[in-house]
Amino acid sequence: MLILTRKVGEAIVVxxxxxxxxxxxKGGQIxxxxxxxxxxxxxxxxxxxxxxxxxxxxxxSQPSTDLDSLSRLxxxxxxxxxxxxxxxxxxxxxx
Amino acid sequence: xxxxxxxxRFGTLDIDEDKIITMTTPFLGFAEERRFILLPHGPGxxxxxxxxxxxxxxxxxxxxxxVVNPQYQPAIPLHCQQELxxxxxxxxxILIILTIPKGQPEAMTANLLGPLILNPIKxxxxxxxxxxxxxxxxxPVMRG
Numbered sequence: 023m024l025i026l027t028r029k030v031g032e033a034i035v036v037x038x039x040x041x042x043x044x045x046x047x048k049g050g051q052i053x054x055x056x057x058x059x060x061x062x063x064x065x066x067x068x069x070x071x072x073x074x075x076x077x078x079x080x081x082x083s084q085p086s087t088d089l090d091s092l093s094r095l096x097x098x099x100x101x102x103x104x105x106x107x108x109x110x111x112x113x114x115x116x117x
Numbered sequence: 118x119x120x121x122x123x124x125x126r127f128g129t130l131d132i133d134e135d136k137i138i139t140m141t142t143p144f145l146g147f148a149e150e151r152r153f154i155l156l157p158h159g160p161g162x163x164x165x166x167x168x169x170x171x172x173x174x175x176x177x178x179x180x181x182x183x184v185v186n187p188q189y190q191p192a193i194p195l196h197c198q199q200e201l202x203x204x205x206x207x208x209x210x211i212l213i214i215l216t217i218p219k220g221q222p223e224a225m226t227a228n229l230l231g232p233l234i235l236n237p238i239k240x241x242x243x244x245x246x247x248x249x250x251x252x253x254x255x256x257p258v259m260r261g
Contacts, residue, residue, distance in 0.1 A: 061196045069249045073231040074145040076254045077244075080177050080216040080228065081147070088222035089178065093162040 125173045126166070127156070137170055138235065141200045142243045145231075150175055153242070165212070167233070179212040179233060185258050186227070189213070193234055197245040201236040210235040214244075215258070223259050230254040 026034055033043035039059050046053040056064050118134040132154050140151045152170035163184045169175035182189040193206050203209050212233040217225045229252040235242045 061199050063194065063196050063246065065246055066249070069230070069246060070145060072249075072254055073228070073244070073246060076216065076228050076231065077144050077146045077177075077214070080214050081175055083178075083215075083217045083219065088217055088220070089158050089162070089164050092217070092222045092225065093158060093164060 122154070122168075122170050123173045124168055124176070126176055127168070130154075130156075130168075132170075136240070138167075138240045138242050140243055141241050144177075144244055147172075147175060155179075164215075167212075167214075177233075178215045178217060180215060180227070182211055182213050182227075182229075182232070185213075186229070186256070189229060191229075191232070191247050191252065194245055194247075197234055197243060200243055201234060201241045202239050203236050208236060208238065210237055216255070225258045226255040227258050228254045229256045 028034065028044045030044055030047060033041050035041050040062055041057045043055040044052060045055045058064055119131045120134050122130050122132055124130060136154055138153045138155065143151055150169040150172050153167050154170055156166045156168055158164035158166060163180055165179050167177045167179050193209055198206065201209060212235060214228045214233060215225055230249055231244050231246050231254060233242055234245050
């Protein structure tokens with residue numbers, strides 16, 4: 023890990039176009055300002071962790087028989103245009 | 118061109134290669150799986166399966182947000198639109214990923230914080246992250 027020491031007002035630059043500046047130190051917290059191009063996504067680490075955990079849960083849930091009963095509950099609420107780019111076969115019945 | 122894939126839930130499937138969706142950034146936690154196919158759960162069902170092409174065991178259940186939460190119409194971040202080669206938000210479809218606990222379908226939750234964004238023309242997709250102060254990753258669908 024690269025470790026750099028910065029004072030308030032100083033910054034580090036990542037890959038020429040992303041600047042992370044130390045704006046304020048107060049109590050046990052520091053305030054950072056990030057300037058980055060539009061295509062760079064910036065997130066708090068714990069948000070990514072939350073999504074990762076939710077993805078793992080979603081991937082291991084999904085029992086097919088439950089979906090059948092849920093489908094009946096939700097059918098009345100649909101009436102949406104079909105999703106484009108989708109296979110028309112319904113293989114889920116085999117599972 | 119069709120190709121044959123093996124899945125643990127649906128057995129062997131012949132799929133049209135044109136329908137394969139490529140993740141421009143893989144799902145968090147599933148770095149190896151970049152190719153998926155969307156399959157309807159059944160005729161008239163609101164549920165869809167997003168099945169990994171290269172991992173028989175990996176599939177997510179997704180749904181169009183309008184079915185469960187018509188108010189959910191988030192702005193898609195610009196970096197996501199660019200990554201999916203979209204000229205604007207109207208080129209893109211939003212799908213939400215569901216977590217359905219075994220035996221308790223009524224406890225189903227929807228991940229409103231990290232929706233899947235799909236460019237149906239280019240067959241590109243990615244999971245984007247929205248504002249965590251506004252969107253719940255475990256939104257209770259049946260109580261919503």
